[in-house]
Amino acid sequence: MAIELATKFAPYTDEQFSTESKKSLLTNQDFDWSGAHTVKIYKVNTSGMNDYGRKGPNEGNWSRYGAVKDLDATTEELTLKKDRSFTFTIDKLDTDETAMQVQAASALARQQREVVIPEVDTYTYGVMCAGAGNKPAAIELTETNIYDEIIKASTALDDAEVPETGRVLVVTPAGYQLMKKCKDIVMETDIGNDLRLKGVIANLDGMSVQKIPANRLPAGFGFMIAHPCATVAPTKLEEYKIHQDPPGISGNLVEGRICYDAFVLENKAKAIYYQAVPAEG
Numbered sequence: 340m341a342i343e344l345a346t347k348f349a350p351y352t353d354e355q356f357s358t359e360s361k362k363s364l365l366t367n368q369d370f371d372w373s374g375a376h377t378v379k380i381y382k383v384n385t386s387g388m389n390d391y392g393r394k395g396p397n398e399g400n401w402s403r404y405g406a407v408k409d410l411d412a413t414t415e416e417l418t419l420k421k422d423r424s425f426t427f428t429i430d431k432l433d434t435d436e437t438a439m440q441v442q443a444a445s446a447l448a449r450q451q452r453e454v455v456i457p458e459v460d461t462y463t464y465g466v467m468c469a470g471a472g473n474k475p476a477a478i479e480l481t482e483t484n485i486y487d488e489i490i491k492a493s494t495a496l497d498d499a500e501v502p503e504t505g506r507v508l509v510v511t512p513a514g515y516q517l518m519k520k521c522k523d524i525v526m527e528t529d530i531g532n533d534l535r536l537k538g539v540i541a542n543l544d545g546m547s548v549q550k551i552p553a554n555r556l557p558a559g560f561g562f563m564i565a566h567p568c569a570t571v572a573p574t575k576l577e578e579y580k581i582h583q584d585p586p587g588i589s590g591n592l593v594e595g596r597i598c599y600d601a602f603v604l605e606n607k608a609k610a611i612y613y614q615a616v617p618a619e620g
Contacts, residue, residue: 447581501609578597579594
């Protein structure tokens with residue numbers, strides 16, 4: 340790609356707008372991938388309740404506590420699938436002749452902000468929506484029905500005994516506009532700066548409200564309510580290097596690698612409710 344050389348340009352780079360990652364509030368890092376590429380999680384079932392045989396074992400049983408059953412222990416394997424990388428060079432003269440606007444450090448930060456983070460976030464949200472344990476049929480959301488649908492989603496999580504604290508309601512900017520127009524919705528907007536840095540813009544019925552750009556969410560996204568216990572989003576390796584004057588290059592060689600993934604745990608899938616909207620056209 341050609342580099343535009345500076346003549347009378349002001350020392351300013353026209354940066355693209357981008358959003359920092361907001362997935363930390365929706366996911367967890369409960370498992371350790373150190374020294375392994377696959378983690379196996381045990382899933383153990385439970386035993387039902389019986390009537391105690393106070394005057395002797397129940398008919399057909401030798402135990403007064405009821406029929407003795409074996410507990411099954413199965414495993415759920417989580418194998419990291421995403422091992423991604425990038426590389427580019429910055430020639431010394433390009434740095435000099437663009438009024439120092441093309442520099443390795445700033446270019447690397449830009450790459451992380453505008454390429455790496457959006458990719459990881461988009462992938463994670465896609466995994467969550469696909470693996471949601473509650474996925475009703477797509478419906479058109481309006482300012483008159485959006486609160487009813489949110490309450491329906493919250494009720495589904497209540498019935499699944501998902502913890503009430505820590506739930507996050509994810510909406511697009513368009514969905515947030517519908518919420519603001521809905522006369523039944525009263526949102527608390529006095530949010531601490533620590534939560535605002537994580538993308539929280541309001542609180543509704545005890546849930547943090549996150550507004551995520553539509554281009555980082557699956558097509559047809561309506562809204563999602565999720566508890567972070569449901570999704571494991573590990574980053575096993577993340578490294579970025581700037582090599583100065585490596586063999587064959589007069590300038591800097593920038594390299595980056597990130598190994599990551601996201602998994603919705605089978606026994607906790609009900610902690611995610613995803614409401615889609617009809618596809619356009």
